[in-house]
Amino acid sequence: xxxxxxxxxxxxxxxxxxxxxxxxxxxxxxxxxxxxxxxxxxxxxxxxxxxxxxxxxxxxxxxxxxxxxxxxxxxxxxxxxxxxxxxxxxxxxxxxxxxxxxxxxxxxxxxxxxxxxxxxxxxxxxxxxxxxxxxxxxxxxxxxxxxxxxxxxxxxxxxxxxxxxxxxxxxxxxxxxxxxxxxxxxxxxxxxxxxxxxxxxxxxxxxxxxxxxx
Numbered sequence: 001x002x003x004x005x006x007x008x009x010x011x012x013x014x015x016x017x018x019x020x021x022x023x024x025x026x027x028x029x030x031x032x033x034x035x036x037x038x039x040x041x042x043x044x045x046x047x048x049x050x051x052x053x054x055x056x057x058x059x060x061x062x063x064x065x066x067x068x069x070x071x072x073x074x075x076x077x078x079x080x081x082x083x084x085x086x087x088x089x090x091x092x093x094x095x096x097x098x099x100x101x102x103x104x105x106x107x108x109x110x111x112x113x114x115x116x117x118x119x120x121x122x123x124x125x126x127x128x129x130x131x132x133x134x135x136x137x138x139x140x141x142x143x144x145x146x147x148x149x150x151x152x153x154x155x156x157x158x159x160x161x162x163x164x165x166x167x168x169x170x171x172x173x174x175x176x177x178x179x180x181x182x183x184x185x186x187x188x189x190x191x192x193x194x195x196x197x198x199x200x201x202x203x204x205x206x207x208x209x210x211x212x213x214x
Contacts (some may be wrong), residue, residue, distance in 0.1 A: 015050070035170055035196050036060050036097070039122065041067055044115045046122035055105050055126055061095030066118070068093040068113040077109035077123075082116040085109075143199075147212035153183030154201070166200045167192070190211055 036058040040047050046063075053059065061069050071088030072081065084090065089102040089110070103126050112120035141156045154160060160180045165187060167176035175192060180201075187199070192213045201207045 001007060025058075037170060038062055041120075043120055044112070044120045046112075046120065049121075050123040050125070052125040052127060053103070055103070056100050057103070057105065057126075058100050059098045061091050063095040065094040066114060067095070068112050069095065070113045071100075071108055071110045074107070074109050077111060077121055078085055080111070080117055080121070082111055082113055083145065089156045139210075141207060141211055143211060147214045148189060149214045150188065150190040152187045152189050152199070152211060153201075154180070154187070156185070159183070160185040163201050168200065170196060 028214070035053065037051055037060070039059060039061050040050065041063040044067075050058075051160055063069070069083060069089070069091040071090060072083060073083045073085050076083045076085070089108070090097045090113075091098065093114075097141045103124065103194050105126050108124040108126065110122055110124070141154070143152065143154055160183060163185070165176075165178060165180060166174055167187075167189070169209075175197070176187075176189070178187070180187070189197075194213050197211050197213060199209055199211055
């Protein structure tokens with residue numbers, strides 16, 4: 001009987017271990033970087049009434065028990081009607097989760113099934129995964145590390161000094177702002193909670209990009 005060299009066996013085992021680990025990490029990254037956006041209601045108004053999300057994100061309606069959500073066509077939405085869109089999403093009274101599988105790239109119009117006639121409605125804009133970078137105006141832009149723990153570095157071939165930045169959270173609130181003070185464009189995000197944010201640079205040239213805070 002021929003036995004395999006133990007060293008060869010160990011090398012193969014190590015390669016297999018690394019391969020399995022890479023699959024696990026890739027799967028974790030693919031599921032961890034999606035976002036679940038929350039829409040609530042204030043009386044007969046959805047809050048926020050319009051959101052822009054990335055393909056792969058979910059939307060959770062956390063609303064009063066007197067409201068239910070129904071996706072409609074743009075024509076029905078404009079007319080304050082409640083004819084359901086074929087294949088569209090809906091939630092029961094009290095809301096619920098609309099998974100990413102029901103949120104294709106494009107604009108989704110929805111109304112409250114009970115209060116549609118009074119104009120209780122909203123819009124979900126779903127952009128492609130790279131949509132936030134489609135209108136790049138800063139040449140050679142790189143952002144790292146992303147995800148980041150404390151310090152975010154922005155690098156481009158342009159001069160960044162004096163460029164204003166605004167950081168916006170998942171519900172559209174501005175949580176941080178300031179001006180870049182050096183060529184590397186470093187931003188301290190240590191005070192932010194873990195999650196996904198949009199960083200907007202504003203000046204003669206503008207740029208928006210998504211970052212993940214660990």
